[in-house]
Amino acid sequence: MAGGHGHPYSPAELELPGFVPQRLSPGEILAPFLGASLLVALAVWLISGRCGGGGSPRTDRLLMCWWAFTGLTHILLAGAFLLAPGFFSRESPNYFDELFKEFSKGDSRYAARDTAILALEVVTIGFKGPASLLAVYAIASRKSYSHILQFAVSLSQLYGCLFYFVTAYLAGFNFWASPFYFWAYFVGANISWVVVPTLVAARSWKKISAAFRAEKVKIR
């Protein structure tokens, strides 16, 4: 798997001194991530069905699952990445080190600790992660800022993806080990954060407009 520079990433010239080869298989990395995500979503789904007298409407419960999943993903992955500058050279790699090694096959800027990725991850852990978890609470307790918060975080996720793809393009667009990793990781693992935020932003836009129409009717 490893090229002339002792690692499986592209571009081959990338220097990763002390690179420790990946021990976990892609399945051993993906399964815990999917399993934990499903558990979180299931827990939020069940709890939201019982709280607040009869529970929240079905769409609100689905949205709470999404915000809990995306919030924890933002915080845990961005946190683990920012706290592990040398994840690729750790002698006893933890689960996250192995996950970043695998994901770097689709975007070696993670292994290279590219500054654009660092900038993106700082916004992710500093704003998008905590604000996503706040959205779970805001929906559950029917806060008046619930929709504008969901809209703000969704638009931030969309701009985050735009920034991610545009900086990759500007920096050479050659960070994947093969077309498979381009489609599976670089595109595939990120596309959910284009599709879902678009849907959520559109829904919040409609709900907010409807609230102002209702207010207008009341004033008359």
Next chain:
Amino acid sequence: MAGGHGHPYSPAELELPGFVPQRLSPGEILAPFLGASLLVALAVWLISGRCGGGGSPRTDRLLMCWWAFTGLTHILLAGAFLLAPGFFSRESPNYFDELFKEFSKGDSRYAARDTAILALEVVTIGFKGPASLLAVYAIASRKSYSHILQFAVSLSQLYGCLFYFVTAYLAGFNFWASPFYFWAYFVGANISWVVVPTLVAARSWKKISAAFRAEKVKIR
């Protein structure tokens, strides 16, 4: 003024074949821009005071002035920039060519036609400009989507500035001819699009939350 490479910009190694020196003085460039902006704001202020029976509230009129100014600035400047790939080498430069030559002293990525700047200007003319003008109309006709639209454009302007400053940092942070141009153009000319969008976004957030509180009271 011109360095060894025939232009006054930084970095000196920047190649601008056929560079035609600037003919208009900074004052001759700034005065028409400020004058036209003030005229637009004044016209919107006066018209908004007469329309719709007694006119709109004072803050709404100020916001209409801002959105008309920023919308026209986005469209005219981004449009002129995107349509003039060789503005620095035109034999008979127009006003905009001279404006970009002056502004490039604060950020030579404009003269260099840096891809990050192009990406930013495409979003500016494709979304932020038209959406800003739509905001003037939305406020004037009290559309129910007025606040969420203003919030969306303001957040986009904030992310645009973040992108602008972060890409400058990533690409070397050496694009100004002197500390004066760094502060006057790179920082000074952009800071309005940090300060005003922050204020507008905060106001729309509050108005939207208030609309949902009002709706809740009505339902009870």
